[in-house]
Amino acid sequence: xxxxxxxxxxxxxxxxxxxxxxxxxxxxxxxxxxxxxxxxxxxxxxxxxxxxxxxxxxxxxxxxxxxxxxxxxxxxxxxxxxxxxxxxxxxxxxxxxxxxxxxxxxxxxxxxxxxxxxxxxxxxxxxxxxxxxxxxxxxxxxxxxxxxxxxxxxxxxxxxxxxxxxxxxxxxxxxxxxxxxxxxxxxxxxxxxxxxxxxxxxxxxxxxxxxxxxxxxxxxxxxxxxxxxxxxxxxxxxxxxxxxxxxxxxxxxxxxxxxxxxxxxxxxxxxxxxxxxxxxxxxxxxxxxxxxxxxxxxxxxxxxxxxxxxx
Amino acid sequence: xxxxxxxxxxxxxxxxxxxxxxxxxxxxxxxxxxxxxxxxxxxxxxxxxxxxxxxxxxxxxxxxxxxxxxxxxxxxxxxxxxxxxxxxxxxxxxxxxxxxxxxxxxxxxxxxxxxxxxxxxxxxxxxxxxxxxxxxxxxxxxxxxxxxxxxxxxxxxxxxxxxxxxxxxxxxxxxxxxxxxxxxxxxxxxxxxxxxxxxxxxxxxxxxxxxxxxxxxxxxxxxxxxxxxxxxxxxxxxxxxxxxxxxxxxxxxxxxxxxxxxxxxxxxxxxxxxxxxxxxxxxxxxxxxxxxxxxxxxxxxxxxxxxxxxxxxxxxxxxxxxxxxxxxxxxxxxxxxxxxxxxxxxxxxxxxxxxxxxxxxxxxxxxxxxxxxxxxxxxxxxxxxxxxxxxxxxxxxxxxxxxxxxxxxxxxxxxxxxxxxxxxxxxxxxxxxxxxxxxxxxxxxxxxxxxxxxxxxxxxxxxxxxxxxxx
Numbered sequence: 001x002x003x004x005x006x007x008x009x010x011x012x013x014x015x016x017x018x019x020x021x022x023x024x025x026x027x028x029x030x031x032x033x034x035x036x037x038x039x040x041x042x043x044x045x046x047x048x049x050x051x052x053x054x055x056x057x058x059x060x061x062x063x064x065x066x067x068x069x070x071x072x073x074x075x076x077x078x079x080x081x082x083x084x085x086x087x088x089x090x091x092x093x094x095x096x097x098x099x100x101x102x103x104x105x106x107x108x109x110x111x112x113x114x115x116x117x118x119x120x121x122x123x124x125x126x127x128x129x130x131x132x133x134x135x136x137x138x139x140x141x142x143x144x145x146x147x148x149x150x151x152x153x154x155x156x157x158x159x160x161x162x163x164x165x166x167x168x169x170x171x172x173x174x175x176x177x178x179x180x181x182x183x184x185x186x187x188x189x190x191x192x193x194x195x196x197x198x199x200x201x202x203x204x205x206x207x208x209x210x211x212x213x214x215x216x217x218x219x220x221x222x223x224x225x226x227x228x229x230x231x232x233x234x235x236x237x238x239x240x241x242x243x244x245x246x247x248x249x250x251x252x253x254x255x256x257x258x259x260x261x262x263x264x265x266x267x268x269x270x271x272x273x274x275x276x277x278x279x280x281x282x283x284x285x286x287x288x289x290x291x292x293x294x295x296x297x298x299x300x301x302x303x304x305x306x307x308x309x310x311x
Numbered sequence: 312x313x314x315x316x317x318x319x320x321x322x323x324x325x326x327x328x329x330x331x332x333x334x335x336x337x338x339x340x341x342x343x344x345x346x347x348x349x350x351x352x353x354x355x356x357x358x359x360x361x362x363x364x365x366x367x368x369x370x371x372x373x374x375x376x377x378x379x380x381x382x383x384x385x386x387x388x389x390x391x392x393x394x395x396x397x398x399x400x401x402x403x404x405x406x407x408x409x410x411x412x413x414x415x416x417x418x419x420x421x422x423x424x425x426x427x428x429x430x431x432x433x434x435x436x437x438x439x440x441x442x443x444x445x446x447x448x449x450x451x452x453x454x455x456x457x458x459x460x461x462x463x464x465x466x467x468x469x470x471x472x473x474x475x476x477x478x479x480x481x482x483x484x485x486x487x488x489x490x491x492x493x494x495x496x497x498x499x500x501x502x503x504x505x506x507x508x509x510x511x512x513x514x515x516x517x518x519x520x521x522x523x524x525x526x527x528x529x530x531x532x533x534x535x536x537x538x539x540x541x542x543x544x545x546x547x548x549x550x551x552x553x554x555x556x557x558x559x560x561x562x563x564x565x566x567x568x569x570x571x572x573x574x575x576x577x578x579x580x581x582x583x584x585x586x587x588x589x590x591x592x593x594x595x596x597x598x599x600x601x602x603x604x605x606x607x608x609x610x611x612x613x614x615x616x617x618x619x620x621x622x623x624x625x626x627x628x629x630x631x632x633x634x635x636x637x638x639x640x641x642x643x644x645x646x647x648x649x650x651x652x653x654x655x656x657x658x659x660x661x662x663x664x665x666x667x668x669x670x671x672x673x674x675x676x677x678x679x680x681x682x683x684x685x686x687x688x689x690x691x692x693x694x695x696x697x698x699x700x701x702x703x704x705x706x707x708x709x710x711x712x713x714x715x716x717x718x719x720x721x722x723x724x725x726x727x728x729x730x731x732x733x734x735x736x737x738x739x740x741x742x743x744x745x746x747x748x749x750x751x752x753x754x755x756x757x758x759x760x761x762x763x764x765x766x767x768x769x770x771x772x773x774x775x776x777x778x779x780x781x782x
Contacts, residue, residue, distance in 0.1 A: 012780060013776050013779075015782070046763070049549040050549075051545070051548050051549060051553075051763070071549070071550060074549070076545075076546070076549040077546075078542075078549070080542045080544040080545055080765065081542055081543070081546060082541040082542030082543045082546075083541065083543055083546075084537075084538075084541060084543055085537075085541055086325070087325065095317065095321055096546065096547075096550070098317055099314055099317060099318075099547065099550035099551055100550050140546075143546075143548075168768060170352065247472075306693075
């Protein structure tokens with residue numbers, strides 16, 4: 001466990017930004033920190049970065065209570081990011097790397113390596129304002145990782161990148177994990193969560209409402225639902241009646257029926273097929289796996305509905 | 312500590328490399344040099360003929376004053392009281408009173424006038440008087456010296472001995488004439504007034520502090536806003552504490568200010584010296600023509616010049632700039648510069664933190680207006696009051712304003728050339744340092760929260776909330 005937040009609470013005046021939030025980030029994994037806007041993700045990230053301190057609770061980093069020595073072990077790419085416009089790229093990268101505790105010499109060497117890797121050496125003496133937004137994002141990424149931190153925190157890392165650079169960045173993130181870094185990843189982009197994250201925590205209205213490994217969460221939200229497309233032999237659709245089989249949705253188009261079934265817990269896909277095959281010609285069959293997007297929306301909505309009910 | 316140094320270094324280097332800094336560094340000395348030269352030039356301009364009543368109780372000096380195009384010297388034989396009454400009745404330019412003393416030849420004179428006598432006239436009077444005094448003293452000295460040395464003295468003997476002797480003589484006769492100016496008020500009351508130069512020095516010092524605070528304070532503010540709008544702030548505060556960033560910025564800009572100030576001083580002296588050496592004759596000529604009084608100086612004969620008695624009668628005719636420098640040295644320049652540096656530095660630090668807090672509280676420069684008011688009011692107020700303080704540097708108003716840290720940098724600068732008791736300076740300096748710590752503490756709290764706030768129109772109530780947030 002590289003990072004552990006234990007029951008962290010943070011208030012701004014009367015407003016509670018985080019209410020007893022605990023997260024556990026295993027080492028060498030990618031951790032997704034999810035939640036709607038204003039849920040408190042950024043506050044939690046700022047606490048981990050020691051930009052602010054928690055009112056209650058504690059954060060444990062690598063077995064020790066979070067302290068200023070940890071700053072150089074954490075790399076942070078904030079959602080609101082930018083660079084000094086009038087400063088030269090190389091000068092600025094050196095400055096930021098040194099602020100993270102690298103010596104001037106080390107910083108220069110490592111930066112050179114990264115600049116070569118991204119093939120951006122010729123930008124070294126350019127002013128930041130001369131670069132496009134995507135170029136600036138690359139520089140920003142480099143200065144985030146140049147001090148080889150144990151823990152990397154990316155807040156919406158893909159915003160502002162074109163698809164080619166998104167791929168490049170994703171590959172870099174995966175490689176960072178391969179090389180032993182742990183990555184906390186805050187995003188609204190659920191597709192990237194599914195693709196990259198090993199674990200997630202979902203925060204809504206300053207409270208953590210869901211967390212765990214992505215696979216387990218998906219299993220938990222497994223609904224035993226299937227989507228079937230078929231053609232009817234006797235052109236009378238929707239005639240499959242088995243006890244407990246629930247039809248969630250159905251439609252017919254060009255003689256092809258599409259039906260979504262939910263099965264009782266005791267039944268499986270074979271039972272459904274066995275029941276259907278004597279009557280219809282099955283064209284397509286697939287299990288409905290809940291996407292992280294669905295889980296996100298349904299969980300948040302359910303909690304919010306409860307709130308409304310309670311109040 | 313290492314990180315704060317990095318921040319200071321970056322602030323300093325980026326600011327010093329800026330075009331605006333280089334332009335200011337060049338323009339500043341030109342402005343300052345003209346500040347030195349202009350008063351001299353203006354002081355020598357006098358259009359109508361002025362009557363100078365001279366009450367010379369010693370009878371030694373009057374005959375030596377020569378009437379010129381602008382000044383006519385009239386002898387007065389009545390008592391001082393009568394002479395003063397006549398002065399205000401007739402509306403003459405001024406009364407010069409040279410009191411007789413019993414033991415020595417007087418080396419002081421008093422000017423009564425309802426106007427400020429020009430520097431040039433005063434220079435002329437003291438020049439004539441010191442020349443006269445020196446003659447008398449020289450005569451006495453030579454007599455003494457020769458009497459004392461008669462046994463060993465041989466005409467045409469060892470010249471080094473004579474040179475040495477002459478030098479000693481010269482040292483002994485060196486005389487500075489002190490002229491006190493009393494301003495005759497409307498009701499005939501005498502109010503002690505000081506030379507224009509003291510005023511000019513004090514006022515220039517306070518204006519410079521005022522300017523520096525605004526100039527460099529605004530730079531801090533703009534720097535903070537820049538970091539906010541370019542969104543680099545969050546990247547940086549994940550590496551350093553907001554307080555470190557704020558202090559690094561403030562100190563970095565302070566060093567820029569000091570650099571600029573020192574460069575200004577150096578360049579100003581270079582320019583003045585260059586002007587002096589390049590056009591010494593022209594300077595003198597124009598002034599002679601316009602003022603009708605040659606720029607005779609209070610300055611003493613040049614020390615390196617051969618110390619023959621003749622050199623005294625041969626007027627050295629230094630130009631008026633020398634006069635200014637001479638007068639400067641009477642103000643105690645080191646104390647002045649030390650005080651200036653201290654009040655500039657801490658005045659700036661006190662306000663700098665507040666400027667940083669304002670920068671943090673807004674999203675762009677146009678929003679700063681509402682928060683600027685509490686900063687500009689005490690500064691402008693102190694500059695306005697400074698004009699009153701100049702007239703009366705020891706009034707209770709002057710005292711209290713030089714204790715309040717928000718006004719003391721400007722007000723104290725006005726007072727220091729007039730001489731301020733050490734305990735007052737120490738107390739004022741101590742309060743200023745405490746004030747600086749106080750505003751920095753307060754500003755740091757606003758700064759810490761403000762730099763991460765976007766898109767929210769902040770107001771004073773909001774700021775108050777930020778101050779009360781826990782770290």
